[in-house]
Amino acid sequence: MVSKRILVYLVDDDEMYLKTAFHTLSQNRLFDIKSFTSGEKALAAAKASKRKPYVIVLDYFLNTEDANAISGLEILKQVKQAKLESEVIMLSGLENIDVAVNSIKYGAYDYVVKNKSAFIRVQNDIKRVYRQMIKDKETKKLRVFVFSLLYVIGLVAGVAVLFAVDPTFMGLLPDPMKPKEKTNKVVPEKTEDQKVMYVDKTINFQDTLQK
């Protein structure tokens, strides 16, 4: 069964922030939240799963706990390269315009500063992404339907034109304008033996009657 809930991945190596984000966003019954402490784990899960996340909420710094971990910005690039069709919302405590511009440049849907209104903004972003995705899917379905309809109309029109030009379809069909030829049934002539047998049978029959 396909879930109608919006799958959201939360990625942050800050345990307190991850717990808070999970707790806050989970209150919305439309959201199905999965949390990850590293970008690598989130990316692997998204690639392996049939059900892709609609939105990935990604911390800009993901290497505070583990210096070897891939940064949020690098994960953003990998999400876009993997063509997961997930929108990425970058989160950071940095109120730095360069960081925000960099995030948007690499395809982030939004850049949200970790302040007291951050969760409200993230929720609104998720809902907006979801609505847009539904709209895109409907537009895609409608486009396929219109193209199919046009194809069928084109096919029917083509056949009609061909029929008008050549009703026999290059001799494959009988010409509806040509009158039907009369066919004389040829009765094969009887052979001499058959004639003799017939005469014999008649004589025999007459003899039987006379008796």
Added chain:
Amino acid sequence: MGKYEHIDMSYLEELALGSNKFKVEMIESFLKSTPESITQMKEAISKANWKTLGEVAHKLKTSFSFVGMENMVQLSREIQDAGLEAQNIEEIPRMVEELADCYLKSEVELKKELEELKNN
């Protein structure tokens, strides 16, 4: 005037949406991770690793905001900027010491709050 001198639980209350379990988890996480972060910052100072120091302070900034320690949020921001931009390096050890002292004061209040929450 709030219930405590160093901490303010109103933001955490707001986020908890009535869940005591959530508040307990958050306070426990704070009490566990903050001393670790302070140790990481002191180590970074000893190794003159200013970038790491800035990143740890960046994370602490958010943690302090959950327990309403606005002065510590500001101090963490100053340490973060100094570390990430490698500026005012001579001021960093003093700022980290001040942060560690304030944490110890908040710790007493947070443990008291935790006790109350667990008893409810």
